[in-house]
Amino acid sequence: MQQVRDIVIVGGGTAGWMAAAAFAKVLGTQTHSITLIESDEIGTVGVGEATIPPIMQFNALLGIDEDEFVRETNATFKLGIEFIDWRKPGSSYFHPFGTFGANITGGVGFMNYWLRWVQSGGDPDFTRFIAEGQAAREGRFARVPAPQDGQLPRLNYAYQFDAAAYAAYLRRFSERRGVTRSEGRVVDVEQNTETGYIEAVKLADGTRVAGDFFIDCSGFRALLIEGVFKAGFDDWSHWLPNNRAAAVPCERVEDPTPFTRSTARESGWQWRIPLQHRTGNGYVFSDSYISEDEASRLLLDRLDGRPLADPKILRFTAGKRRRGWVKNCLAVGLSSGFLEPLESTSIHLIQVAIMKLFELFPLREINPILIDQYNRETDALYDHVRDFIIAHYKVTDRDDTPYWHYCRNMTIPDSLAAKLELFRERGEPRTSPSELFRETSWFAVLYGQGLIPRSYHPVANALSEDELQLALASIRTAIRHRVDSLPSHADFLERCCSARPTATAA
């Protein structure tokens, strides 16, 4: 095989344009040709999207100015996710970006000291010890410089934005850098008779687009990775039974919150993602427990603003493509698997696929060793995220509907069962550096969902009561100072990066 020069991306949308933009920036269009095929006839799934902090690395790779990005995509800032009614009706907790508390001399994690404090009567509202959670609760936000002296906590954040606007923005970015966009539908694929590699795709109008490497961003259709290569699909609906989402935007009725809200419902959950100009909403559910019509009706009933469209139904199956990379084809986005947007991981999974592809991208021959490695690392990433999402359903007191009865009683993967067991015994949410969600995330979600550890690390007992009180007080004070110094989220948006009215209209 020759040098890999011509890259063909099949499908636009968030995944396709993220891939195109990254390729255009990193490989450039002098040595490589980059063609993206998309059809205006085929809709994209993108609704309001919430993200997690690593998106910043992606934007930094592209060299995108943050204020411009926020303006162009009508974005708001996101400090975490508020979970309502998940443990039981009436309950709520916050899953923040950031760290829980701060280091206390002694060498064990903060949560052990906190657990000791709570077990002796302290306030179990852990949000008070997380700057992001406290700021979110008060509707405040600002970009704060990383502390030099370690005295004040930092503030980790991501964005909530209009995914269609992001894709459009990245399309402009890509086309300016020489990416070719071909309008059309792929109707046929030519493969090399010996190697099985894809050599070209044919469009409905007869155009033939040849390439050395193909990126399948065709969404659930998975035209190439499944249609051509039969890569296989691991169906995870036993653990994640939701298979539908009804989505609808509504009018903005209040200042946008610097967080996403997820509310557990009778047969699933409802998202609320505030953008600058409107609010995204959706009901993610299982059609075994509630009909599409009923879910749509309930969603409309529960909006806090006037709906701006009719609810759109998305149909999916939770799971992962068995091999995301086969021969000269890589699946990116929904073609590579689907996990519901409960922890805002969709765009992150796109980003990781693209970044991993760079690390392993063939300069010449496509090396099966690197393909195996890609698939191995992607499996591990998906498994971790999957376990984390399952935990939200498994760990709950809710038993009030058949749906929740199923979730709390379902069997779970062994990897997750072991994690829950250790957390129950000693509040230890051990994670490895390769996992996306780390200790604070696991702690917040498991504790918030009602898994209260029976004990904590014995080293936490080595501190005297006075020392413990003092340490906790000084952490709370630092958080208080940090949060008090912040403007409201709405003011910050207004000052720094509010969308021009023209951008809103587009």
Next chain:
Amino acid sequence: MSRRIEQIVVVGADAPAWMAAAALHSSLGGAGIRVRVIELPTLLQPVDAYSALPELGGFLYRIGLEEQLLFNICKAVPIAGQRFSNWSGAAPPFLHGYDRPPPPGAGLGFTQLWIKGRQKGLRTAFENFFLGAMAAKAGRVPVAVQGDELRATFGYNIDASAYSALLRHFTVQGGVESKAARVADVETDGDRITAIVLDDGERVEADLFVDASGPQTVLIGRMPGAEFESWRQWLPCDRMLVASGKALRPLPGFSQISAFRQGWLGLFPLQDRTAVTAVYDSGEISDKNMLDNLSTLANLPIGGDAVVSSLCQGARRRTWVGNCVAIGESAFSLEPLDAVQLHIAHFCISQLMTLFPVEAGAFPEAELYDRIIRRAAINLRDFQAAHYKLNRRFDMPLWDRCRDAALPETLQRKLDNFTARGRIPLNDDETFEEQAWESLLIGHGVMPQSYDPRVDALPEQDHIALTQARLNDIVGLVDGMASVDEFIAGADSQSQKEAEAFG
């Protein structure tokens, strides 16, 4: 009814046992947990030395022991890297220096740039671009002024008996009770130890027993499911000879590991002597011949104090059974190569501390401990096995066998990935991170075939300028460092007072 742990008994000898006792006591003593050591007869000889990784400094800091005491009392020498020679025919020696990883988010590692540079005709060796390696080569100690991207640190060569005695003194002074004895019997009930019986008849009970007895595995060796799994097929040497020669002047900044026909020879500089270790295959050379050849191989007169022992590289299948936890070489045992000896104990102790049981009941922590220790052991084994596998010493039975041996899948994957793309797929619980693996593999002659395409985004002129600047920065930083002798003299005067306190 479960209750909290009150009594821990550590059974073992020498540094690993005292490190375990000191760590447990300093963290848990304040929480009312008592630690007692049953001190077995020492396994050390006066010639023995420990070669330790930089993390030992952090361990000492955590238990509250001054690092300077190593230099003042334990004849220690700061070591910025390991130098490997004669592993690959005519290929030059290479250094594995203790560079610190670049800060997170620093982008593409330098290695990718180097690979492309190499393909474009760059002839400068990989190690020249790493601060630790260059400090080691220059006999300097990487401390004080360092760059943002270029940071290195040092490990230690230590007199084993002096270090063990120092730890013992420190631990006992700190309030840990100890008793010198042998274990006559271990009473068990299913998979739990109810008591150990000492040779004087005393019956010792505890909530948790820590086996720090090294290869003797006095406790874990008797537990169900903890059979020994040998790794001889990848680490073929079965004998070790330790001796000493005179001190090197000036003191070098590295330990020297040279391959020879039947094994490898290590020269570990100490302040008062050079510890000489030969690790070899007894099927290829007898102990007597080894001893006869030692001076010639080491290029150093060897004292008459040589000691021979056997090696058994491998791991216990389970390392935490019931209320018995194995640490150090009771858990798994490797070669005295890459400075991992004390690290094995340190790593196990750290994991035991992290997972220290909250109750003296069912120990749900055991399974995770087992898993972590096994992963770490395999990662370390693979690092050592790579030296053997990648040798280029042809027509010598031991080395031919090693080259032909099938590798563990874990190591094969690393090798394949590195060959294809210069990328090391790290596992969980790796001791050695990317740069260490890269030094190892490139040093042994593995040359990646391709690099990350993001490197091509850098114009060639910038690439060359960046490469040159890195070399210059390193030279400048190394120039500013103290020599090993100067460093030791400085540490010496600083720690005079502490030393007096220990007599």
